[in-house]
Amino acid sequence: MNDTAWHNSGRGHPAGPASRQTMLNLQGVRFLLVDENRYMRNLLRGILAACGSKDVQEANDGADAFKILRTYQPSIILTDNRMSPLDGVEFTRMLRTSPDSPCPLTPVIMVAAGTELHNVIAARDAGVHEFLAKPVSAHSLYSRIHRVLTTQRAFVKAPGYFGPCRRRHATRSSSIPERRLTPPEVHHPPAEQTLSA
Numbered sequence: 545m546n547d548t549a550w551h552n553s554g555r556g557h558p559a560g561p562a563s564r565q566t567m568l569n570l571q572g573v574r575f576l577l578v579d580e581n582r583y584m585r586n587l588l589r590g591i592l593a594a595c596g597s598k599d600v601q602e603a604n605d606g607a608d609a610f611k612i613l614r615t616y617q618p619s620i621i622l623t624d625n626r627m628s629p630l631d632g633v634e635f636t637r638m639l640r641t642s643p644d645s646p647c648p649l650t651p652v653i654m655v656a657a658g659t660e661l662h663n664v665i666a667a668r669d670a671g672v673h674e675f676l677a678k679p680v681s682a683h684s685l686y687s688r689i690h691r692v693l694t695t696q697r698a699f700v701k702a703p704g705y706f707g708p709c710r711r712r713h714a715t716r717s718s719s720i721p722e723r724r725l726t727p728p729e730v731h732h733p734p735a736e737q738t739l740s741a
Contacts, residue, residue, distance in 0.1 A: 568689075568690060568693060568694070569596055570592065570595045570596040570597040570689070571596045571597065571598060572599075573597055573599070573619045573620065573689075573693070574599040574600075574601075574616070574617065574618045574619045574620075575592055575597055575599065575600045575601070575618055575619065575620055575621075575622060576600075576601050576602075576603065576609060576612060576613070576616065576618035576620075576621045576622070577589065577600060577601070577602045577603070577622050577623075578602075578603045578604075578605065578606060578608075578609040578621060578622065578623035578624065578627070578632065578635065579602075579604075579622075579623070579624040579627070579655070580604050580605055580624065580627045580628070581624070584624065584655075584678075584680075585602050587680065588622055588655070588680065588685070589602070591680070591682045591685050591686075592685075594682065595682075595686055595689070601616050601618065604627075605627040605628065605629065605630055605635075606623070606627060606629075606630030606631065606632065606634060606635025606638070607629060607630045609621070609623070609635060610630075610635075610638070610639075613639075613645075613646045613647055614646055617646070617647055617650075618647070618650060619650070619651075619693075620650070620651050620652075620653060620689060620692055620693075621639070621650055621651070621652045621653070622652075622653050622655055623635060623636065623652060623653070623654060623655065624654075624655055624656060625654055625655075625656035625657075625658060625663060625667065626656070626657065626658065632654055632656065632667070633654075633666050633667055633670045634670075636652050636654070636667070636670040636671050636672055636707075637670040637671065639652065639671070640670070640671040640706045640707050641706050648706070649699060651673040651674075651692045651708070652671065652672045652673055652674075653672065653673060653674045653675075653676055653688050653689070653692065654667040654672045654674070654675045654676065655676045655678060655680060655685075656675065656676070656677065656678060657677075657678040659675075659677040669705065670707070671705070671706060671707025671708065672707075672708075673691075673692050673697065673708050674688040674691060674692060676688050697709050
């Protein structure tokens with residue numbers, strides 16, 4: 545089915561708006577899937593494989609993920625929110641702020657069934673890059689991965705927060721007053737491997 549047929553069917557293009565830009569080769573991108581539901585991990589792994597990814601590790605929960613991170617450095621972490629004993633928000637917060645965290649600058653995509661505003665805000669405030677609502681489609685997952693890999697976000701350290709800059713837009717209107725009392729410390733993540741189109 546061509547782009548026009550997808551658009552006219554009301555279903556959108558399978559890879560979304562990014563497909564009309566540059567499709568990324570995910571072959572060299574390493575993923576860590578953190579979800580206690582084996583079915584969800586298999587679904588995510590299948591979508592990633594269809595996008596070209598070959599390097600995927602899995603963890604049942606946040607505590608399990610920390611053990612894996614001692615020896616495995618993912619390019620992106622996909623985590624569920626509702627897990628026990630360590631949920632996705634706490635896992636992300638520990639990943640960002642724990643002194644012994646092996647990779648505090650790794651991008652995190654929260655894949656969650658609870659999409660209420662308080663859950664999204666909690667994930668953002670823990671330091672996730674993107675939030676993806678379940679049920680997951682190939683299009684929605686790929687678009688979040690594409691955004692993470694093509695849009696570098698500086699990390700900021702401010703009282704009570706360390707993670708990607710929550711301001712997504714570089715330009716500010718001069719009519720909006722600055723709310724921060726002191727400028728945050730800015731950290732730039734190291735450049736990831738070159739992605740081929």
